[in-house]
């Protein structure tokens with residue numbers, strides 16, 4: 001089949017793009033997309049090479065769990081492939097409501113609203129609840145979707161250094177007479193370092209300074225707390241966090257995001273959260289898979305147990321080999337390499353050796369803290385993890401990262 005590509009119209013636009021791309025290349029930050037052939041699994045074929053996959057967020061292996069696949073297929077048979085409408089017009093099926101009820105019960109909150117993604121849940125919620133007369137106090141390493149939501153809200157943003165509770169307190173003290181609403185916001189687990197947010201201390205500050213407390217549990221959903229209820233459950237802080245965001249795209253194995261909290265807040269978001277109002281609802285297969293994921297979390301505790309068992313083994317071995325794994329406390333373990341170029345080289349040489357661990361450089365992380373980020377899952381076997389560790393040892397020595 002022949003394919004005709006037309007030349008783009010604006011030469012100056014193309015030249016500007018080319019300039020930006022060359023800068024990325026010069027900094028060693030230009031990346032080609034890695035292409036997966038087949039399912040997202042612990043060992044899979046990427047760019048034609050069989051590799052141990054340490055880069056997915058598929059913490060519990062649910063992307064390919066038989067119960068999720070079966071539910072997705074049944075929902076397609078019964079309801080088709082798309083909903084053809086946004087939630088607020090004709091796109092709410094009874095299963096969308098059931099999923100929200102199930103998630104609220106799971107999170108021990110009054111209510112829950114499901115969004116198309118964790119990204120839209122964060123961005124849509126922050127921008128809906130705050131306006132230009134309000135104030136945001138945000139951790140420096142919060143996720144891009146929180147930052148975008150903050151910007152869309154037009155509220156001033158005060159950033160405190162990562163997990164620096166004293167600085168957050170100082171900002172709150174300086175702004176204690178601020179007339180508008182105040183939002184204190186943190187990730188539950190930080191996506192590049194794998195450390196856990198200072199929730200107990202921040203909740204205390206929120207109570208003292210009358211702030212709305214919001215936690216983004218994207219990397220804690222299905223990972224931390226009883227049956228994977230998240231960081232609020234992990235710390236026993238039920239009732240102290242106004243807004244809990246979670247994702248259905250990572251450990252849940254499917255796609256979506258949700259906000260759990262009071263009935264009144266969820267009703268408000270139904271009326272004001274723009275991605276909920278203006279973007280089509282989840283297709284039936286996704287809803288079916290998410291409902292089945294909840295069943296699995298509640299009935300098959302072995303996956304979370306295995307995830308943590310694998311995490312402990314992999315972390316201990318990386319540390320024993322002498323790698324700098326930063327402040328991680330969760331299945332996300334960075335292997336810090338220094339400059340971006342070194343992190344990308346580590347990633348590339350691991351890949352050539354059969355291990356996929358994505359390199360991450362500036363500006364996603366600090367200039368001298370470029371890394372490969374590893375995420376073990378419940379479905380990695382001990383043999384696969386040990387094979388990956390042998391590869392880290394070999395390549396790490398070759399590059400002088402360990403001796």
Ligand SMILES: *Cc1c(COP(=O)(O)O)cnc(C)c1O
Pocket residue numbers: 117118119120122143145187189191216218219247248249250255256257
């Ligand atoms: C991945 C991620 C999101 C976005 O979730 P999606 O469901 O993939 O859109 C939000 N917050 C954090 C911290 C994340 O890591």
